[in-house]
Amino acid sequence: xxxxxxxxxxxxxxxxxxxxxxxxxxxxxxxIGSDSVDAVLQHFEDVAGPxxxxxIVARAWVDPxxxxxxxxxTPKAIAELNVAQGMDGAEGEHMAAVANGPGVHNLIICTLCxxxxxxxxxxxxxxxxxxxxxxxxxxxxxxxxREFGVPxxxxxxxxVWDSSAQIRWFVVPERPAGTEGLSEAALAALxxxxxxxxxxxxxxxxxxxx
Numbered sequence: 001x002x003x004x005x006x007x008x009x010x011x012x013x014x015x016x017x018x019x020x021x022x023x024x025x026x027x028x029x030x031x032i033g034s035d036s037v038d039a040v041l042q043h044f045e046d047v048a049g050p051x052x053x054x055x056i057v058a059r060a061w062v063d064p065x066x067x068x069x070x071x072x073x074t075p076k077a078i079a080e081l082n083v084a085q086g087m088d089g090a091e092g093e094h095m096a097a098v099a100n101g102p103g104v105h106n107l108i109i110c111t112l113c114x115x116x117x118x119x120x121x122x123x124x125x126x127x128x129x130x131x132x133x134x135x136x137x138x139x140x141x142x143x144x145x146r147e148f149g150v151p152x153x154x155x156x157x158x159x160v161w162d163s164s165a166q167i168r169w170f171v172v173p174e175r176p177a178g179t180e181g182l183s184e185a186a187l188a189a190l191x192x193x194x195x196x197x198x199x200x201x202x203x204x205x206x207x208x209x210x
Contacts, residue, residue: 052083053120053170054191058184060099061175070097070172078120095120098161099172100198105152106171107145107198109137110163117168121193128197138162148199170196176204 026032056078060067070077074097095117098106110116114129127133136144141158145151152158161169173195179187182205194200 049122050120050191050193050196051188053117053193053196054188055083055184056081056097056120057172057191057196058188060172061187062184067099067172071099094167096167096169097172098159098169100174103155104157104159105145105150105198106159106161107137107141108161108163108169108171109134111135111138112164115163115165115168117163117170120170121196145199148194150199150201171198172196173198173202176202178204
C-alpha cells in the first residue's frame with residue numbers, strides 16, 4: 001500500500017476510543033442494545049465481506065459466459081450463485097462490475113464520500129475515505145496506482161469509476177498466470193479486496209517449497 005495512505009497507530013487507537021465512547025452512550029440512552037455492535041460485526045464476518053466478491057470473481061475467471069453476464073447485469077449474475085443473504089441490502093444496491101484485461105485497468109473511488117459495495121468487498125479501509133486518495137484518484141490515477149505497487153503501461157487505458165448511492169462498482173481483476181489447474185475455491189483464496197478495487201494485482205500462487 002502507498003505510504004501516503006497509511007495511518008499511524010495513534011489514529012487507529014483514537015478512532016477506536018471514539019467508537020467505544022459512542023457505543024457506550026447509545027447503549028446508555030437505549031438507542032441500541034448491548035449486543036447490537038457485536039451483531040453487526042458478526043454480519044461482516046459471516047455474511048457480507050470480500051469472500052463474496054472473491055467467489056464471484058473466481059467464477060468469472062473459470063466461466064467466460066458467466067463473466068459476460070456479470071458485466072452485463074451484475075445483480076442478476078450475482079444472484080445465480082446463491083451467495084449469502086444481504087447482497088441487496090444496505091450498500092449493496094445497484095452493484096456493477098468492470099473487468100481488467102489487456103489494455104485496460106480499472107480503479108474504483110468515491111469522490112463524494114465512501115460509497116462502497118459492502119456485500120462483496122466488506123467494510124471500506126481508512127484510506128479509501130481519505131480526501132487525498134479520492135482527489136488524486138481522479139486527477140492522477142496512474143501515479144496513485146504506482147504508489148500502490150501497480151505500474152500501468154503508457155499504452156494501457158486507466159478507467160476510473162466513481163461509486164455513489166446510485167451505483168457501486170467493483171473490479172474483476174485479471175487472472176494471474178500459473179493458475180490454470182486451480183479449483184474455484186483455490187482461485188478465490190488468491191483474490192483480495194484491494195484487487196477488486198483496482199489498487200492491487202492478484203499475485204500468482206506461491207510455488208511449493210523444495
